[in-house]
Amino acid sequence: MLQDLSQYILDISENSLKAEASRVEIVLSESTQGNGIELSVSDNGTGMDSEQILMVQDPFYTTRTERRVGLGIPFLKQAAELCGGGLDIYSQKGKGTIIRAVFRRNCIDCPPLGDIPATLVALFVGWTDRDFVFRYSFDGREFTAGTEDIIAILEDRDMLKAPEVASWLGRFFRENIDMLRSGREC
Amino acid sequence: MKKKITSLEDLRKIKSESKDLTSARSGGKSRIIIGMGTCGIAAGAREVMTAILEILDKKGIKDVAVETTGCIGMCQKEPLVDVIRLGESRITYGYVAPEDVERIIEDHLVNGKIVADKVIGRTD
Numbered sequence: 001m002l003q004d005l006s007q008y009i010l011d012i013s014e015n016s017l018k019a020e021a022s023r024v025e026i027v028l029s030e031s032t033q034g035n036g037i038e039l040s041v042s043d044n045g046t047g048m049d050s051e052q053i054l055m056v057q058d059p060f061y062t063t064r065t066e067r068r069v070g071l072g073i074p075f076l077k078q079a080a081e082l083c084g085g086g087l088d089i090y091s092q093k094g095k096g097t098i099i100r101a102v103f104r105r106n107c108i109d110c111p112p113l114g115d116i117p118a119t120l121v122a123l124f125v126g127w128t129d130r131d132f133v134f135r136y137s138f139d140g141r142e143f144t145a146g147t148e149d150i151i152a153i154l155e156d157r158d159m160l161k162a163p164e165v166a167s168w169l170g171r172f173f174r175e176n177i178d179m180l181r182s183g184r185e186c
Numbered sequence: 187m188k189k190k191i192t193s194l195e196d197l198r199k200i201k202s203e204s205k206d207l208t209s210a211r212s213g214g215k216s217r218i219i220i221g222m223g224t225c226g227i228a229a230g231a232r233e234v235m236t237a238i239l240e241i242l243d244k245k246g247i248k249d250v251a252v253e254t255t256g257c258i259g260m261c262q263k264e265p266l267v268d269v270i271r272l273g274e275s276r277i278t279y280g281y282v283a284p285e286d287v288e289r290i291i292e293d294h295l296v297n298g299k300i301v302a303d304k305v306i307g308r309t310d
């Protein structure tokens with residue numbers, strides 16, 4: 001199993017990118033009152049048919065040829081089921097895929113959020129030719145940011161690779177997420 | 187005084203203040219490639235990438251492209267990091283920890299001296 005939700009987000013998003021998605025939307029919602037965490041990763045990649053949807057939940061299925069097991073989705077499914085939630089996959093060939101995992105927030109086995117900013121930096125900087133959108137909500141307060149907002153300022157995708165931009169990106173996500181969680185207004 | 191949180195406005199400032207952001211272009215420069223499959227992530231590849239970006243920023247190194255790739259089939263040796271200096275062989279480092287990163291960047295990327303004790307492969 002992976003250690004925390006941020007690692008699952010990175011892993012599941014990497015599947016989307018391998019499936020040739022040009023756009024990946026990550027939505028993470030936490031509700032303390034509703035005692036839930038919901039994570040979804042939606043892409044416009046190649047998509048899967050109903051047989052493949054079943055197979056990707058099986059650890060002994062993978063599209064890769066380098067090794068014969070694919071653990072990402074089975075890990076996430078197991079983690080969600082361990083804490084009273086579950087995993088759903090909606091997918092259509094040629095359209096894209098949505099992976100949605102739900103967790104009961106107060107469950108002792110619920111994975112911590114982990115380092116979400118590090119995951120986002122790895123995606124935004126590692127895949128400058130794709131568009132990401134990250135939406136985070138905590139008890140109804142929301143924060144959204146995406147590659148498009150950043151490119152609108154930089155005017156050049158290659159600039160996303162500049163170390164000072166990567167470092168800004170990490171601070172930007174970290175401080176906005178922390179602010180939402182602490183409940184302070186800006 | 188309340189500290190203002192980092193915003194898109196700060197990015198605008200970074201862009202207007204540095205003239206050489208475009209030297210970060212991916213053509214014609216050295217590359218660092220990090221394996222970011224499930225195996226890499228589980229072994230700490232993302233932390234290695236964070237360390238790489240921090241050190242490049244700290245040292246002001248711009249003529250390198252940091253990229254990620256999926257699993258390449260050497261899962262047991264993750265985290266894997268490839269360094270390709272412009273015009274040189276591809277060197278693969280295995281079992282890379284964040285604390286190894288500074289050495290790899292300083293010795294190999296900057297000074298051209300391969301960090302022999304971490305090498306697990308070489309492609310010419």
